[in-house]
Amino acid sequence: MSNTIYLGYYFKVKPLQPAVEILIAELGYAGFESFVETEEGVTAYIQKDDWYEVILNDIQILNSDEFDISYAFEEIEQTNWNEEWEKNFNPITVDDVCTVRAPFHEKPNTEYDIIIEPKMSFGTGHHETTHMMIQHILKNEFTGKSVLDMGCGTGVLAILAEMKGAKPIDAIDYDNWCYLNSLENVERNNTKHITVLEGDASLLAGKSYDIVIANINRNILLNDMKTYTDTLNANGILFLSGFYNDDIPIIEAECNKFGLKHVETLERNNWVALKFKK
Secondary structure, three states, X not given: OOXXXXXXXXXXXXXXXXXXXXXXXXXXXHOOOEXXXXXXXXXXXXXXXXXXXXXXXXXXXHHOOXXXXXXXEEEEOOOOHHHHHHHHOOOEEEOOOXXXXXXXXXXXXXXXXXXXXXXXXXXXXXXXXHHHHHXXXXXXXXXOOOXXXXXXXXXXXXXXXXXXXXXXXXXXXXXXXXHHHHHHHHHHOOOOOEEEEEOOHHHHOOOOXXXXXXXXXXXXXXXXXHHHHHHEEXXXXXXXXXXXXXXXXXXXXXXXXXXXXXXXXXXXXXXXXXXXXX
């Protein structure tokens, strides 16, 4: 990884939300593979080999009159990304029960101990949405349940689901970096019942689950809601996050169209994680 050359795009965004969320989603589809939200907007990274001069032409939000978005970009000197996140990655503990940490952190005295090397993948547990999804998993029964972790990032939610007794589990992400990182983390935590797949909701044809976990973004969730519902067994549970409190009505309306009932809401710094039942 240290030999890969990246370009860094530094976006300044006003107002920040929901523009940053939309911008990240559109950049992800264009080939950008990692993002760091900042006080002014977001920094996005893409491998130089994947970059082309008009890469931002299809980023529709840049043409929106609703938001003021400016940017600059530069080639990033070869960086040891592992060293970079090791400097800034502190272990987190959720509800005094579950710890998410790196291999170099001291072993905690918690019931669930998840070891990940997130590198540039989303899902260290630090973000509000991952934190709340961990809370949902901790509060609910997973023993013997078949589970889908859609948009798995580091695989942290799939790993916790197995620790809670779930099997079998599919963990899916369209981002190659996340796919490879999830494979590493699944092996690192000695989980035996997780299948990691690279792709999108098209992989779900013919599959069925007792529980679906989808921590992605609002637009993808709305687009794929019918697919998620179709995979859910009778009385199945759907956990959704990756969006804001203001988005609840549109998410709930889409879920209701497919017979899903809103059961519970968790909120953290205006981000929410919802539980629905089929």
